[in-house]
Amino acid sequence: QVQVVESGGGLVQTGGSLRLSCVVSVSFFSLYNMGWYRQVPGNERELVADITSGRSTNYADSVKGRFTISRDNARKLLSLQMNSLKPEDTAVYYCAVDLRGIRHWGQGTQVTVSS
Secondary structure (H helix, E strand, O other): OOEEEEEOOEEEEOOOOEEEEEEEEOOOHHHOOEEEEEEOOOOOOEEEEEEOOOOOEEEOOOOOOOEEEEEEOOOOEEEEEEOOOOHHHOEEEEEEEEEOOEEEEOOOEEEEEEO
């Protein structure tokens, strides 16, 4: 059974930084594409950033230049470094791993940016 566990959310002021982490308990971690998504109540879940097994990255326009996604295959860890945070970044952030055609989600971690 795949387990996806996020951590690192919290409350931060505008302009501040947070680092989200996601530990994925799965064999052959390095083979899978992964990503960070976020959701605000009443809205659809949206892609923030993703990274392929080959470490190619893709970012939503709204976070380009401020967020950085990375992976540590040895530690089975996916990270999201978030800098220059804005109130509109406030959301629940989810980690996801695509495993043989099925997307597995974590429970989410709340990020709140105060103005």
